[in-house]
Amino acid sequence: MTEHIKIVEVGPRDGLQNEKQFVDSAVKIELVDRLSAAGFANIEAASFVSPKWVPQMADGAHVMAGIARRPGTIYSVLVPNLRGFEGALAARADEIVIFGAASEAFSQRNINCSIAESIARFEPVAAAAKEAGLRLRGSISCALGCPYQGETPVAAVVDVAERLLRLGCDEIDVADTIGVGTAAQVGRVLRAVGQVADLGTRVSGHFHDTYGQALANILAALDCGVRIFHSSVAGLGGCPYAKGATGNVATEDVLYLLRGQGLDTGIDLDAVVDIGQWISERIGRPTSSRAGRALALKKAP
Template identity: 75%
Template sequence: MALPTAVKIVEVGPRDGLQNEKEFVATATKIELINRLSAAGFPNIEAASFVSPKWVPQMADGAEVMAGIERRAGAIYSVLTPNLRGFEGALAARADEIVIFGAASEAFSQKNINCSIAESIERFAPVAQAAKEHGVRIRGSVSCSLGCPYQGEVPVASVVDVVERFAALGCDEIDIADTIGVGTAKRVHEVFEAVTKVFPRERLSGHFHDTYGQALANIYAALEEGIAIFHASVAGLGGCPYAKGATGNVATEDVLYLMNGLGIHTGIDLNQVVAAGDFISNAIGRANVSRAGKALLAKARSEAACS
């Protein structure tokens, strides 16, 4: 299969990337980051989370963040919503898309939310119905699609089952997420080959973490399966609280460098994303883990010093 000529990059740094930071990131900093990312041309930004501050204190200012950002015309601003109360907050905040989630691993589901996969997804039925009634897009995220910290290998059939359940809820887009970054290119081929038989290829996305350094290889494998939507996190922000050693989502700068090299259109300005990655890394005192980002920053500084 020929590689896609264009892809949609969903920037998840402001939500998935920042949610695990121990020190609270100032609301103004989050707004500034999102505004920089909007200006860079992202078609979709995961901006906030409407969950209980008791569970995710870093996302307690979701309403303030959504109220403060400068929205770029045509861009989708997504928020995570675990229940109807969260959906009401998302609706009030004028979110364009809500994100619901379920694990492909039974062990992960039981360990973290104390219920089965089927029960966890059924809980989203009223949320999905409310979203449809209000014309809000729904994205379903299938965590642990390529491996689980508790049970290890996750059967492909389990991923297919969750995709079918999300499809039944009316999800507009479904993410295949390698939550702990253990996936390899061969497994990516196997999973996407299976899930594209039960859900439209053009509405599936790849969400890869880079724990074992395989994220870019996995993205290329997904491209070979015709997948044209990918998630990435500026400066490689993030991690997974349920998996020790799990690094952040693949760095956006690295994904853009790959796409540019392949001649695949993204509509995103890499240099502006590099600057945004430098901004947020400095703002929160965290090392920038994007290899392309650091290389391009070093190159720019070297050139500036010589001029």
């Protein structure tokens, strides 16, 4: 049987949150619905953070109320605290996403506390999620590099992974937030994380394409045994630490790569190409996906 790879589509949340012009709620709802119909098993649909900090995500409750839920699909939301969790619970989220940095400098510069303190803040959120019977996912940002301190020590990534697992996380995201990682580095980090968590079932790769390394890094992660990856349709989502740089790796490119490797995702690539063209038109800029552009041109009359 063909080996299955799980793709977590992050476009509706991680992708759109950096858009400067507000994307209408109806467009966000349609984006999630189109992605559901294309076969994604897990979609990051919204976040429940303060609209003061992320105004693009202020309509999270409305989006979650408006989507047509596909049986078997996990709809995830990002939450920073108990207040956000309460909103996510009311919105019937299937999975709660919490986050911590592997870089002390990043943690101090962004939320004015240490890594340990930042994760301790999630203890009540994790406990509430478990009590409610929800899946819990923990994301490790700056796992391969930090805009303030450079390369992230492997031991720091493992430490955060262990802390998140102790909170009860079902899945751990190893995230290259600024896209500086290389294949050899990915191998070193993931093999170390694999000492504390099963790479095939509990660890995901979240790679940004700032330096054009995301697909190579995915191949390196596959070689290590990782079978869960994050991507964003049309490459939605810029990199806030590298002006004008590409952020999230494009879903179309990832699906094309995996298909070439003979791996199954259960996702309709042609449908995702159409979705990528559609959302790019809605936000007024071309797709960042090379495979998406090439396949769209082949389909054009």
